[in-house]
Amino acid sequence: MKIKLVLIFCAVIFLSGCKTEKSDEPVSGKIVAVSSINIISDIVKNIGGDKVESYSICGVGVDPHSYHPKPSDPRLISKSNIVFINGFNLEHWIEEMIEGAGSGKKIITASEGITPITDDKGFGDPDPHAWFDVKYAKIYAQNIAKGLSEVDPTNAVYYNENLKKYLTELDNLDNWIKDEIVKIPEDQRILITSHDAFRYFGKAYGMEVNGLQGISTEAKVRTEDYKNIIDLIKSRKIKSVFIETSVNPKLLEQISGETGVVVGGTLYSDSIGNEGTPEGSYTGAVKFNVNTIVNSLK
Ligand SMILES: [Zn+2]
Structure with missing residues (x-):
């Protein structure tokens, strides 16, 4: 009887097609x-x-x-x-x-x-x-x-x-993103982030973008880029900058300390959020980003 139960149990596991906890092998x-x-x-x-x-x-x-x-x-x-x-x-x-x-x-x-x-x-x-x-x-x-x-x-x-x-x-x-971004005053539509992950976003939805690092987080931050961002924040009276879930926030936090600009939130750039949360999908992560950006800059 016991053996039979074990066999049924094994068959259920096999047929249900779940992957086991220990292995990521399908x-x-x-x-x-x-x-x-x-x-x-x-x-x-x-x-x-x-x-x-x-x-x-x-x-x-x-x-x-x-x-x-x-x-x-x-x-x-x-x-x-x-x-x-x-x-x-x-x-x-x-x-x-x-x-x-x-x-x-x-x-x-x-x-x-x-x-x-x-x-x-x-x-x-x-x-x-x-x-x-x-x-x-x-x-x-x-x-x-x-x-x-x-x-x-x-x-x-x-x-x-x-x-x-x-x-x-x-x-x-x-369409929703387009309707949201226009809620930000035109002169405040500037997205400053840790690395340049949002240039396609900026181009598509009408925001200026400026990343401290270039398009790869492997690039070194140049002194002139650091200085330019500080100048931009001061001259345009920018309210918020944004850190990213997959990038070290240290330098932007330093800029925040130097200029008084607020860190407006953490954006999903090269990774979505945890599975089972609204941000655990591409569309959910984008919605989260747009809400965070609009609430911080409008
Ligand atoms: Zn990236």
Whole structure:
């Protein structure tokens, strides 16, 4: 009798398709999608629904620019059916793992088709943070749906239905952001952050942006940029600057101390929030950012 119960218990665990606490190795038999960052893995969840197990290599609050892979990362990639990367040089650390996983691995660059903004503080590198223009997040979603349909053609109709619903959600988000940003007085529409993650956002929604560091957190802060930001805060009488969940806040807090400008809040830049919270999704994190920005600057 005991043995029978144990067997039933094991079967239930196996059939329920849960991953075990100890291991991040998928056991469900569903399509396994691995994304470099959780912004992308959340979009994959929205499109993949219950047909896909979606994993992110960079966890909550982890900075993808300076990420050092864990030993389990290459294992996860080699077990996956499809890998989604952002592209625009965000995840240079993933190339070796993909090569190690052998040829034939399906790799999708979520930003494909987007013309990047280039870095004006570096060497003209592409700015990877394209997801902050919601129009571009729609391109991410389309590329993701196409990739999933290619590895799992049986469920292509399902993925496309989910895509349609998600695109409507993104259109609504895009319109909502536009309505919110105009609540900030025009001369206060300046977003000062730790690193330059919001240039696509600024361009799309009419805000000047200024990051202390360039488009990568790996870049050193230049004395002139530090000084320029202090001058800008003083000359434009800026009320608030913003730190980020995945970036060390030290220098902006120092600027706050020197100028009296308030730290208006912590924004989600290169990571969304904890799973199970409203900010644990791409759309929720963007809404949180916009509410934080508008409440601090209006
Ligand atoms: Zn970044």
